Amino acid sequence: MNCRPIVLEAQHMSDESENRDMLICRCEEVTLGEILDAIDDGFVTVKDVKRATRAGMGLCQGRSCSRTIARIISQRTGRPLEEVLPKSYRYPVRPEKMAAALSKESEDESDR
Amino acid sequence: MTGGTDVVIVGGGIIGLAAGYFLSKAGKRVVVIDKGGFADGASGACDDMILFQSKKPGINLELTFESLELYKRLIVDFDDSMQFKNLGGMVLIENEAELAIMEQFVREQRSYGLDVELIDQQDARKKQPFLSDHIIASTYSMMDSQIDPFHVMRAFEKQGSKLGMQIIRRNAVEAIDLLGSGNWKVSCADGSSWEAPTVVNAAGAWAPSIGAMVDLSVPIVPKRGQIVLSERIPPIGETNLWNAKYLVTKLHKDSATALSEEEKALGLSLAFTRSAGGTYLMGSTREYVGYDKSTTIAGIKGIINLTLGYLPRMSEVGIVRAMAGLRPETPDGKMILGEHADRPGFFTAAGHEGDGIALAPITGKLLSDLVCNNRIERRVDELSPNRFGGTAHE
Numbered sequence: 001m002n003c004r005p006i007v008l009e010a011q012h013m014s015d016e017s018e019n020r021d022m023l024i025c026r027c028e029e030v031t032l033g034e035i036l037d038a039i040d041d042g043f044v045t046v047k048d049v050k051r052a053t054r055a056g057m058g059l060c061q062g063r064s065c066s067r068t069i070a071r072i073i074s075q076r077t078g079r080p081l082e083e084v085l086p087k088s089y090r091y092p093v094r095p096e097k098m099a100a101a102l103s104k105e106s107e108d109e110s111d112r
Numbered sequence: 113m114t115g116g117t118d119v120v121i122v123g124g125g126i127i128g129l130a131a132g133y134f135l136s137k138a139g140k141r142v143v144v145i146d147k148g149g150f151a152d153g154a155s156g157a158c159d160d161m162i163l164f165q166s167k168k169p170g171i172n173l174e175l176t177f178e179s180l181e182l183y184k185r186l187i188v189d190f191d192d193s194m195q196f197k198n199l200g201g202m203v204l205i206e207n208e209a210e211l212a213i214m215e216q217f218v219r220e221q222r223s224y225g226l227d228v229e230l231i232d233q234q235d236a237r238k239k240q241p242f243l244s245d246h247i248i249a250s251t252y253s254m255m256d257s258q259i260d261p262f263h264v265m266r267a268f269e270k271q272g273s274k275l276g277m278q279i280i281r282r283n284a285v286e287a288i289d290l291l292g293s294g295n296w297k298v299s300c301a302d303g304s305s306w307e308a309p310t311v312v313n314a315a316g317a318w319a320p321s322i323g324a325m326v327d328l329s330v331p332i333v334p335k336r337g338q339i340v341l342s343e344r345i346p347p348i349g350e351t352n353l354w355n356a357k358y359l360v361t362k363l364h365k366d367s368a369t370a371l372s373e374e375e376k377a378l379g380l381s382l383a384f385t386r387s388a389g390g391t392y393l394m395g396s397t398r399e400y401v402g403y404d405k406s407t408t409i410a411g412i413k414g415i416i417n418l419t420l421g422y423l424p425r426m427s428e429v430g431i432v433r434a435m436a437g438l439r440p441e442t443p444d445g446k447m448i449l450g451e452h453a454d455r456p457g458f459f460t461a462a463g464h465e466g467d468g469i470a471l472a473p474i475t476g477k478l479l480s481d482l483v484c485n486n487r488i489e490r491r492v493d494e495l496s497p498n499r500f501g502g503t504a505h506e
C-alpha cells in the first residue's frame with residue numbers, strides 16, 4: 001500500500017515538533033506526536049499503539065492509518081513490519097447496519 | 113537479569129498492572145511479565161463498567177464501593193481523568209414476574225447502602241426515549257460508573273514505571289521454581305529469568321497454568337464474552353442499560369422468566385454501554401469454549417437480536433467491530449486473592465470474571481498490603497486461594 005509523504009518523511013520528522021500535530025488517525029484524531037510518545041513508552045505494535053492511543057479504533061477501523069502507523073513504529077524501533085502489523089482481521093471488516101448483519105449466514109469457520 | 117527484584121508479577125492485564133503500581137508505590141522493585149502485547153487479554157476486550165447493580169449484597173459489592181473511591185483518588189494523584197464517567201445505569205424489566213424479583217433485590221441492595229430505585233415505564237422512557245414499548249419498569253442507580261480500561265492500564269504502567277516498575281511483553285513464563293535460597297526463579301521463553309522472594313499470579317483466565325508450574329490447583333475457568341461495537345453516534349439515552357432477565361434467572365433458578373433457546377445457548381444478557389470513544393459496546397455472551405477467543409457469527413447475531421429487542425431503532429446504526437475476552441470465572445463468583453498455603457511468597461490475584469476493571473484498584477491495593485504485611489482493615493479471608501481445600505494440583 002502506498003502511504004505517501006507522511007511516511008516518507010517520518011524518519012526525519014520524528015523529532016520535529018511542528019509535525020507532532022499532524023493527524024495520523026483521522027477518525028479518532030490521533031496525532032503523530034501522540035503515536036511517537038506511545039512508541040517511546042514501549043507500545044511497539046499496531047495493536048499496542050491502537051489500545052494506547054485509540055488510533056485505528058474509529059469508523060474505518062484502521063484501514064486508512066494502520067499501515068502508516070506500522071511504518072512509523074518500524075522506523076522508530078527498527079522492528080520489521082511483519083512483527084508490527086496485526087496478524088488477523090475479524091468480521092465485520094467494514095461497518096454494517098445492525099439489521100443487515102442479522103441476515104449474514106452463520107459460517108463461523110470462516111470467521112477467523 | 114536476576115538481581116534486585118522483590119516481586120515478579122505474571123500477567124500484565126489490568127490486575128497485574130494495578131498490583132505492580134501499588135507494590136512499586138510501597139517501595140518494592142517490581143517486574144511485570146506478559147506473554148502478549150498491551151491489553152491483549154480480557155482487559156482489552158471488555159466494557160468499562162464500575163457496575164454496582166448486578167451485585168448481590170456481600171464482599172463484591174463492598175469491594176466495588178472501595179474500588180470506586182480508590183479510582184477517584186487515583187484520578188487526582190495521576191492528574192488524569194482516565195475518561196471516568198458517571199452516567200448511571202438502568203436494569204430493564206419486561207414483566208410482572210421480573211418486577212417482583214427485582215423489587216426484592218433492590219430492597220436488599222438499598223439496605224447495603226446502594227443508591228438504587230425502581231422507576232416506572234414513563235420515567236424509564238424519559239431517560240431512554242428509544243426503549244421498546246414492552247419494557248414495563250426499570251431500576252435506576254446514579255452510582256454505576258465507568259472508566260476506560262486502556263487509559264487505566266496505561267496510567268498504572270506510566271506511574272509504576274516512574275517508580276521503577278519494569279514491564280516485559282511478548283515473553284511467556286515457562287517455569288517457576290523454588291530455589292534453596294527461598295527465592296522463586298521465574299524462567300521465560302526467551303531464556304531470561306528473574307529471581308524474587310515474591311511471585312504474583314495475575315494471569316486471569318490463564319492463572320491455572322501458572323499455578324500448575326508450582327503444583328497448585330487454581331480453580332479458574334475461562335468464560336468467553338463477545339462484545340459488538342457500534343459506530344460513533346450521539347448519546348441515545350441518559351444511562352447505560354442492562355436487562356433484568358438474566359439477573360433474575362441467576363437470583364431464582366426456577367424463575368418464571370424464560371430465556372430463549374439462543375439466549376440459553378450463548379449465555380446472552382444485555383449490557384449496553386457508551387464507551388469513552390462515543391461508540392456503544394453491546395454485549396455479551398457467556399460461553400464455555402476453553403481458550404478459544406474467536407468471535408462468532410452466531411454470537412454477533414445473538415447480541416444484535418438481543419439489543420434490538422430492547423432498542424429497535426438501533427437497527428439503523430452500524431457495527432464496526434466485534435471482540436471477545438476470556439473472563440476468569442471462579443466456583444463461587446469471588447476473586448482469588450492471597451498467598452497460597454505451603455508456597456511462601458507465591459500469591460494469586462485473579463478470577464475477577466466480569467469485574468476486573470471495577471475491582472482492579474482495590475485488588476492491587478489489597479495485594480500490596482498482603483505482600484508488605486501491612487495491617488488490612490477489612491477481612492479478606494473469604495478471597496483466600498486456600499478456601500477451596502486441597503492445594504495440590506490434580
